[in-house]
Amino acid sequence: MRILVVEDDSALAAELSRTLRSENLAVDLAVDGEEGLHLATTEHYDAMVLDLGLAKMDGIALLRDCREKELTLPVLILTARDSWADKVTGFRAGADDYMTKPFLPQELTMRLRALVRRANGHAATRLACGRLTYDAQLGHFELDGLALRLTAFEWRVLSALMLRKGVVVERRELLERVYEYDADSDSNSLDVIIGRLRRKIGAEMIETVRGRGYRLGPA
Numbered sequence: 001m002r003i004l005v006v007e008d009d010s011a012l013a014a015e016l017s018r019t020l021r022s023e024n025l026a027v028d029l030a031v032d033g034e035e036g037l038h039l040a041t042t043e044h045y046d047a048m049v050l051d052l053g054l055a056k057m058d059g060i061a062l063l064r065d066c067r068e069k070e071l072t073l074p075v076l077i078l079t080a081r082d083s084w085a086d087k088v089t090g091f092r093a094g095a096d097d098y099m100t101k102p103f104l105p106q107e108l109t110m111r112l113r114a115l116v117r118r119a120n121g122h123a124a125t126r127l128a129c130g131r132l133t134y135d136a137q138l139g140h141f142e143l144d145g146l147a148l149r150l151t152a153f154e155w156r157v158l159s160a161l162m163l164r165k166g167v168v169v170e171r172r173e174l175l176e177r178v179y180e181y182d183a184d185s186d187s188n189s190l191d192v193i194i195g196r197l198r199r200k201i202g203a204e205m206i207e208t209v210r211g212r213g214y215r216l217g218p219a
Contacts, residue, residue, distance in 0.1 A: 001116060001159055002026040002177050004045045006036035006062065007078070008054050012101075016049065016078075019105040020112075023139055024155040028181040033057025040066055044176040045073050046116045049108070052079040052090070060093050067094035074115035078103065110137055120163040129165045130218030132201055136163075143201055150200070153178050157193050161206065161216035170213040 003025050007013040010031070017027045028043065030036035033054040040048060040062075048066075052059035063075055074096040079086070082100040090098050097111055117125070117136040125137040133142045141148040141158065150158065160177045161169055175190055194214060198206055207215045 001046045001113075001156055002028070002044070002180070003112060004028050004030065004036065004039055004043070004048045004073075006030045006033070006040075006048065006054065006059065007051045008032055009051070015105075016108075020109065021152070023109050024150075024152040025109075025112075026156060026178065026180045031055075033059065033062045037062050037065055039181065040071060040073070041069060043181060044173065046119075046177065047074045047076065047112050049112070050075055050077050050095075052077060052081055052086070060089060063090070063093040063095060072119070074112075074119050076108075076111060076115060078108070109139075113137055113139060117163065122163065127162055127165070129162060129216055130205060132162070132205065134159065134162045148200065151196075153193050154197055154200070157190070158197055158201075158216075161214060165216045168209045168212050168215045172213075174213065 003020055005013060005016050005027055007016060008031050013029050017029060020027045028039055030039050034056040036054070037057060050059045050063060054062070059077065075094065076097040076099060077090045077095045078099050078101065080101045087098050096115055099108060099111065113136055122136065125135065127134045127136055131144050141150060156178045157174055160174055171190060178190070178193070194206060205216060205218070207217060209215055
């Protein structure tokens with residue numbers, strides 16, 4: 001899962017990055033509205049965390065521009081503006097959720113997971129695929145009822161496959177969900193991650209669809 005954070009307060013941006021990365025999420029940061037719009041329209045993200053009081057382009061203008069360009073990624077506004085009028089403006093501009101500062105980091109993470117889960121068409125918070133289960137609210141995987149230990153990269157790939165179980169997820173998309181904007185990535189690294197996941201959950205659960213990508217299915 002890859003998140004775009006658009007926040008011009010450097011201390012808060014660093015805190016948000018630490019919080020989300022500690023939950024295995026990939027995070028890209030934009031320090032003003034123009035950079036946020038550029039990343040949102042050129043990269044692939046599962047969700048955006050958006051401040052409103054940004055330099056160069058405010059958050060509402062950024063959000064409206066994204067929606068006019070028909071970008072459907074879920075957007076959670078995170079701002080100090082707590083009036084009802086501000087919230088109405090945010091939702092009318094296309095926000096999917098709205099939180100005010102100060103905030104609980106755990107609540108932010110859970111809300112983001114819920115937005116991504118619903119964006120992928122899942123109403124239930126607990127998903128199952130054969131012996132594998134995923135708590136989409138807490139981000140926990142279990143195999144045969146036992147907690148599954150995963151690295152951050154393994155978690156990102158497996159959660160992307162689980163949220164679209166039974167569907168082929170292209171290699172390019174998986175790479176985009178694993179690595180952050182300025183990270184070095186290559187196709188071979190994805191093969192390594194898939195290989196490790198197969199050893200942990202069973203090789204038969206992840207099908208290689210030649211020339212396209214991978215599909216998660218029950219063993």
